[in-house]
Amino acid sequence: MEEAEQSRCENCIIRQFNSLRAMSKQELKKVSDSKITRKVKKGEAIFEEGDKLDGVFCVREGISKLSKLSANGKDQIVKLASKGEVMGQRSVIAEEYTNLSAVAVSDMEVCFIPKDSIIHTLSRNPDFAIEVLRHMAHDLKEADDVIVNMSQKTVKQRIAEAFLYLKKNYGEDRDGFLNLTLSREDIANVVGTATESAIRIISEFKKRGMIKTSGKKIGVLNEKLLQDLIEGF
């Protein structure tokens, strides 16, 4: 019985997008043999804050939110991870309990890769280590940007940014709605505000003709207006 083509890491196109591409054929084979592919339904958790991760998760399909619970019970979404992104590497590398939870915001398919093969390759294949470093460096820069946005921009500006970000990164359907639909609460948690505030601002944007809505779906109508708002006009 032959295994399906795409279930082998060597053939997985997702690999093109992440650090795994720096692995040798042999290393990939090892990873492939030990990986476990898993389907995750929308709303389901992949791992939770404080878990000890024995490996990393490579997103093959769908989108996950990486969030952190604050003392007052609110969730702050720190990052959205989609096709090709690897989750949990930070905690595997630092050998610490993870500081984030990963929950699917759409139906997903993820590959679990045990940390042994990652760690092993890290210490043998400098190219791989550098690739991982590059990715982490990129994430760090993005995190810095988020910090600045949080402290310097208004909630309105952050929500406008979020919509443009979602449009740019996940695109829109034929009807002009964002492909990635987040609940109002998730939107609030991305920009770090109260759900009611987010809802209010969404209503306002709609009245102003900047966006349209249909149920929880949101579509960008006037990118320029949003952009102007972000820049402070």
Add this chain to the structure above:
Amino acid sequence: MEEAEQSRCENCIIRQFNSLRAMSKQELKKVSDSKITRKVKKGEAIFEEGDKLDGVFCVREGISKLSKLSANGKDQIVKLASKGEVMGQRSVIAEEYTNLSAVAVSDMEVCFIPKDSIIHTLSRNPDFAIEVLRHMAHDLKEADDVIVNMSQKTVKQRIAEAFLYLKKNYGEDRDGFLNLTLSREDIANVVGTATESAIRIISEFKKRGMIKTSGKKIGVLNEKLLQDLIEGF
């Protein structure tokens, strides 16, 4: 003529605190031969946002603020770097222009290490790469924490946290004042608020007996009160 002991990386104790400790004797020698030690006076810039860095800076003495200018002209301090920390590695590794400025908040001594020897060692010595990775992973986690704090805590709580952080990390002098003295403006830029707001809250903390001040110096008087405030009482 013999070079002073401590001006050779191999003997520099600072190295114990950072990724350089994973370098071999030979690699360190090379770094040492190409490094440039430099004194930086308080207020002086080491590098500025948008600079192309040809190497990293290892802090040997003093403290630097790493900050990012926002569109509205405010500076957000993203991190304070002190003895043993390496600045600029993110941008050297990602081969991008730096996203942060580094300015001395006290008189400093830094070693500039050209990127060639760093990159070279990265691709030869996996232990070094892993060390650097660990540090970056740690920074990333801290950045996540900052994001959550920014969005979930009040300005008051963030200022209280900042004082406890400064006390814990830089200690206090015999008179009970924080060793690291930041201007009110810098404090505001650390927690992401207006200078006037920071000043007002500092006055309030003083009235409440939580801290004492003397000029721009600040001393923690009642750690428990500050801690309670942070936790929402």
Add this chain to the structure above:
DNA sequence: TCGAAAAGATGACAATTATCATATAATATT
């Protein structure tokens, strides 16, 4: 050491955002 400039302090006020209450709409469950 004098005077200018910068930093710190505080009041008055406006803008932003959170919270609580409640209503309506959408979704899920039996």
Add this chain to the structure above:
DNA sequence: AATATTATATGATAATTGTCATCTTTTCGA
């Protein structure tokens, strides 16, 4: 399909934070 549950929406209000003006104190350079 009926009902329970959850998500969305909106008003009223309070709390937080920012802005502008002004004054005092400190710092620094000539």
